[in-house]
Amino acid sequence: MNKITININGQAQQLAPQTSVTDLLTTLGHAEQGMALAVNQSIISRSEWPDHYLQQGDEVSLFQAIAGG
Amino acid sequence: MMLSNAETLRYSRHLLLSNVGETGQLKLKQAKVLIMGMGGLGAPASMYLAAAGVGQLVLADFDELDVSNLQRQISYDASQVGQHKVDAAKARLTGLNNEIRIRGIKKKMDAKQLAMEVSMADLVLDCTDNLASRHLISQVCCQAKTPLIVGAGIRLEGQLMMFDFSQPDSACYHCLFPSTQEQTLNCSNSGVLGPIVGTIGSLQALEAIKYLVGLPSGIKNQLKLFDGLTLNWQSFSISRDPACPVCSVHE
Numbered sequence: 001m002n003k004i005t006i007n008i009n010g011q012a013q014q015l016a017p018q019t020s021v022t023d024l025l026t027t028l029g030h031a032e033q034g035m036a037l038a039v040n041q042s043i044i045s046r047s048e049w050p051d052h053y054l055q056q057g058d059e060v061s062l063f064q065a066i067a068g069g
Numbered sequence: 070m071m072l073s074n075a076e077t078l079r080y081s082r083h084l085l086l087s088n089v090g091e092t093g094q095l096k097l098k099q100a101k102v103l104i105m106g107m108g109g110l111g112a113p114a115s116m117y118l119a120a121a122g123v124g125q126l127v128l129a130d131f132d133e134l135d136v137s138n139l140q141r142q143i144s145y146d147a148s149q150v151g152q153h154k155v156d157a158a159k160a161r162l163t164g165l166n167n168e169i170r171i172r173g174i175k176k177k178m179d180a181k182q183l184a185m186e187v188s189m190a191d192l193v194l195d196c197t198d199n200l201a202s203r204h205l206i207s208q209v210c211c212q213a214k215t216p217l218i219v220g221a222g223i224r225l226e227g228q229l230m231m232f233d234f235s236q237p238d239s240a241c242y243h244c245l246f247p248s249t250q251e252q253t254l255n256c257s258n259s260g261v262l263g264p265i266v267g268t269i270g271s272l273q274a275l276e277a278i279k280y281l282v283g284l285p286s287g288i289k290n291q292l293k294l295f296d297g298l299t300l301n302w303q304s305f306s307i308s309r310d311p312a313c314p315v316c317s318v319h320e
């Protein structure tokens with residue numbers, strides 16, 4: 001099966017085609033709580049995670065809410 | 070309305086700026102800004118806004134000054150430890166600029182009181198230190214259509230964003246961080262370098278002044294991440310989540 005390559009926080013990662021954002025987070029074993037995710041500098045809304053499929057060359061940024069002040 | 074002679078002298082460096090000038094200074098004088106949280110972000114933000122001549126500042130914080138706050142909350146003095154932060158801040162800011170009005174709120178506000186305060190403000194700065202307050206403030210500002218500038222800092226990282234709720238297309242804090250589950254990362258347990266919150270709080274003040282004088286924001290519907298190790302910034306656009314229960318229900 002073909003693989004696609006994306007970047008997650010600057011690290012290359014191979015994925016199966018038709019991998020959604022939700023699938024990716026499951027694969028990475030990330031807890032979804034408090035995380036935000038952007039693809040190519042656009043935040044992907046939580047409600048769109050299951051239907052947003054990652055594409056070859058996507059730059060994925062994953063980060064946590066910071067509460068401190 | 071005109072500026073007094075004393076104000077003309079005090080704000081002369083604003084008057085030299087073509088994008089502030091006397092018109093902008095008068096807008097600042099007529100503005101009312103609510104600052105939620107008077108810690109590492111609120112301290113520098115309030116000082117810059119007081120210095121800039123924002124006519125009315127409302128400072129909200131229910132904490133008393135602790136000696137461990139002095140490492141980053143630079144408007145306070147060691148002699149003020151034990152005082153309510155809003156009282157200590159009011160003394161400091163009045164000493165800086167007695168031409169403006171400053172009011173402190175030192176009890177924890179419920180949603181109703183907060184809504185009243187927000188509806189009376191032209192702009193709100195979120196300088197708080199916990200996720201529950203951040204969600205509540207964004208929700209209340211969204212309902213009141215009052216613009217909100219959000220800052221946060223931890224360790225060597227900062228976050229900055231603005232939601233202009235006076236515009237119909239604005240996203241909200243909940244669109245970005247929908248989980249209300251309290252995170253474990255805060256200044257008390259993770260630590261923070263003072264200049265991180267100093268940088269973000271100063272930029273909240275910058276964006277506030279720009280908004281009040283009518284200059285376009287560099288962060289509207291954007292999230293800026295600051296990396297204090299490399300000094301690099303990352304920018305992300307935030308779109309309104311059509312499924313957001315906070316900003317997409319009361320259309």
Ligand SMILES: [Zn+2]
Nearest residue numbers: 241244313316
């Ligand atoms: Zn929203």
